[in-house]
Amino acid sequence: MADIEPYENALDAIPGAHPYPRTSRYHDAEIGIHRQADGTEVRYAKPRLLPPLDERQGPEAHPHTVGAGERPDLLAQRYFGDPAQWWQIADANPVLDPRELTDEAGRVIGIPSLGGLPRGDRRV
Known part of the structure; x- marks a missing residue:
C-alpha cells in the first residue's frame, strides 16, 4: 500500500x-x-455485492498454482506485501469459503491486480 x-x-x-x-x-x-x-x-x-468474476479479475489477473501448505493470507503477503489483503484473492475467485482457495495443491487460482500488476514471486 x-x-x-x-x-x-x-x-x-x-x-x-x-x-x-x-x-x-x-x-x-x-x-x-x-x-x-x-x-x-x-x-x-450493508452486504458487498461483487461484480461478475470476469470484471473482478480484470485483464491483469495472474494465474497461481497452489502449492502444499499455502494459505490465502500467505499469498496476499507474497503478491501484495500485506497478509490482510487475502480478501482480494478470495473476491477474485469463485469460492464461498476462502479456505477453498488453497485446500487443494495443484489448483489454479487467479491473483488480481492490486494497484497495477501483481508483485510476482516476491517473498517476505
Whole structure:
C-alpha cells in the first residue's frame, strides 16, 4: 500500500473518521442504520455485492498454482506485501469459503491486480 499518501493513513487512525480502513474489504461498503424499538441506532455494513468474476479479475489477473501448505493470507503477503489483503484473492475467485482457495495443491487460482500488476514471486 505504498501508493497511499501519508495523510490518508493518518485519517485511518482517527476514531470515527471512517468505520473501516482503506485496506479493508468493507471500506467502500454502504453503512446502514437500524433503529431499535427504544430509538437506539445500530450501524452496520450493508452486504458487498461483487461484480461478475470476469470484471473482478480484470485483464491483469495472474494465474497461481497452489502449492502444499499455502494459505490465502500467505499469498496476499507474497503478491501484495500485506497478509490482510487475502480478501482480494478470495473476491477474485469463485469460492464461498476462502479456505477453498488453497485446500487443494495443484489448483489454479487467479491473483488480481492490486494497484497495477501483481508483485510476482516476491517473498517476505
